[in-house]
Amino acid sequence: MQMLPYMLAALAVGIVVSFQPPLNGMLARSVGSAYGAAAVSIGVAFASILLFLLVMGHGEISRRTLGSVPWWVYLSGTVGAAFVAAGAAIAPVTGGLVFFICIVAGQLVGSMLVDHFGAFGLEVRSMSFMRLLGLVMVLGGAVLVSRS
Template identity: 40%
Template structure:
């Protein structure tokens, strides 16, 4: 796995840490977490459309209509992440929100890998993967009570 991808993922993660705090500040100005979520998702949509058009990667209508029904779930999860962050971060702080988010992501991802969900390659749950998940949940406790 090229190191540049790992470094890019870390940089994206560091930038991502700012999103809930920014969106929570927007919710204060807008008076509610819902419009802040809408603004964040709308900006994401607009930027994605610009990148798609400039990159000349606009799919055909046939390709769009052939997508499986469960693709909608990805968009709904995005709204949960943004909206949840807007509501949860002012109460918990950014660090505990993200350590819980990551622990949940890892727990869910190990199951997705194990079953090869959504057409992914099967990667069975092993002892080391389970230990990694347990260490992550221990991290939740350390961040919360440390």
């Protein structure tokens, strides 16, 4: 499988996602609440995904398939809500770059642990010196950017 198109698509999504916290921050200032802004943002996201389902298809969403998933898998929605609310509350204080460097650093730490232990059905990819070095470099970048 050719990886480059997927990497470019992920890069494009990352660029667009970087707009979400400052936009939600603007919304939070308007409505007077980061959580209110998150609720509006997630409501728009819900409406958008319903439209995508109509256009792209919905797979097999049924009581049977949804019931076969462990209960804790549904916490991913809570994680999404926390991210949206955190962006609305934190990015206006830190700025977009520091916010996302810290988010990415946290994602890298979490992802490295998920890979190392093969959590959530992923293939085990053990920690290595190079992976740890890359992580330390990102964390160092977070410190450098926050001091400028």
